[in-house]
């Protein structure tokens with residue numbers, strides 16, 4: 035029954051719990067768009083890419099939507115138009131204007147041998163988006179006549195759409211009995227001179243996976259804990275001693291909830307923990323910083339704690355009094371709340387997508403995957419990580435002229451005997 | 462491939478300076494790297510001319526409004542005729558300005574225009590002492606005019622009918638009922654009855670559309 039309605043023009047979705055935030059805070063300065071790129075070993079053929087996209091969109095009904103205004107909430111309804119690939123011609127992670135994009139909330143572009151998938155966070159998170167990109171690349175290579183197999187690692191039209199893939203998993207794991215406040219101390223904010231609007235500087239850093247894993251092992255930490263500590267230290271250095279000793283540099287680390295609460299959803303299902311250290315403790319050395327990060331991470335990553343921090347979002351959403359507030363007023367309220375428990379609470383994101391797993395037959399045609407985030411007015415710098423084909427790819431996206439955080443971060447890794455290769459979208 | 466001695470990193474670029482610290486890079490491998498990102502041209506600034514024109518018109522509109530108000534009060538003849546003049550200028554902005562601005566959903570545009578014209582008619586009614594002719598006779602036609610405009614728009618421009626379905630039905634119902642009322646002097650109960658009937662016997666599509674828009 036459900037299957038028959040998947041591609042029906044009458045199908046519609048409520049925005050998932052996390053997605054409800056994004057239309058409210060949307061502005062050119064806060065696009066809430068992330069980019070997933072796949073760098074192939076040969077230049078992209080746009081016609082084949084278009085055909086691959088036309089096939090792929092049929093497998094992902096929750097991407098095949100347009101955003102509509104209801105009386106009380108936004109909603110997604112089926113988009114009967116076709117998504118169109120275009121050559122990369124603007125800076126990464128800009129606001130997606132549905133009117134110029136056949137109403138779609140994602141965009142596929144290409145440059146030389148790179149395929150970019152840019153997604154408005156309202157329809158999916160990084161883990162959902164990477165599934166789409168993997169399918170797109172799979173069909174692209176297949177249409178090129180390459181001999182590749184899915185080995186069960188790629189969602190294709192042969193594997194039917196599971197209703198679970200389009201569910202709001204926040205609701206499935208909602209427990210009204212466990213709720214705690216998300217209010218916490220405000221964080222230090224990094225600033226500088228702004229680049230012209232519509233510009234975003236990307237600086238990628240590439241490191242062999244094995245080397246990074248060995249480094250984390252040597253410190254007896256996880257890769258994310260190690261990188262978080264290095265990033266905090268980079269802010270200490272970049273700040274140049276101006277910071278108030280009591281201020282706290284906090285890194286927001288997104289958590290893929292699918293790992294804690296099993297779900298196949300390709301929509302949003304992530305949360306975050308904020309991990310930080312005060313300027314006054316920077317003299318204590320890296321090992322102390324690392325153990326602070328490790329402790330906070332271990333404490334906050336407990337399943338119960340995460341669950342009780344994400345439940346309030348769902349209960350707000352289900353609150354009858356809030357539901358009947360007209361959309362525009364609701365949007366203004368969400369915007370205010372976001373200011374208080376969103377951007378104020380962290381300095382910078384460190385989003386680690388983890389390993390992009392692709393079948394071996396495909397990986398010989400692929401150099402690597404990249405993952406980039408957009409920025410906002412309060413958070414002018416973000417860091418994202420993913421690994422593929424034995425390469426860990428870091429991306430700093432920034433709207434500032436200064437490169438001091440990036441410089442400190444990569445110099446710290448290099449000083450730790452890690453071989454770093456830098457690439458940038460400027461110069 | 463190049464190297465930055467300050468940062469101790471490799472740099473894959475054709476540029477001469479390190480993206481991290483801006484120091485001169487050391488060439489390790491003479492081969493040109495393929496460009497990694499396209500050169501982005503600056504976005505063109507559009508709509509400036511229109512903005513300038515709009516500013517002139519806005520200035521003239523405000524000037525005309527103030528002048529008429531001042532003259533009206535200075536040479537008082539017992540009728541507040543400047544109010545309809547100022548209202549007329551605002552209506553002109555609603556009718557001409559809104560579509561020119563673009564970007565606004567047709568639904569909202571038509572509804573705000575309709576509301577504006579209605580208020581204007583009531584204002585004329587009040588100022589010139591006519592006894593409610595605007596509300597009774599003109600309003601139904603206004604609703605129907607909006608409904609016809611939307612239908613034409615949907616047919617001519619082949620836009621999504623779903624976007625305008627509810628507005629269309631509402632306009633038609635609100636417009637036609639009072640009109641029938643006038644024509645046949647039917648009882649007032651008819652009005653709510655028809656709305657109810659429409660919801661009960663409405664086609665499936667309309668019901669689905671209403672459910673989507675009203676979901677809680």
Ligand SMILES: [Zn+2]
Nearest residue numbers: 465468479482
């Ligand atoms: Zn350098």
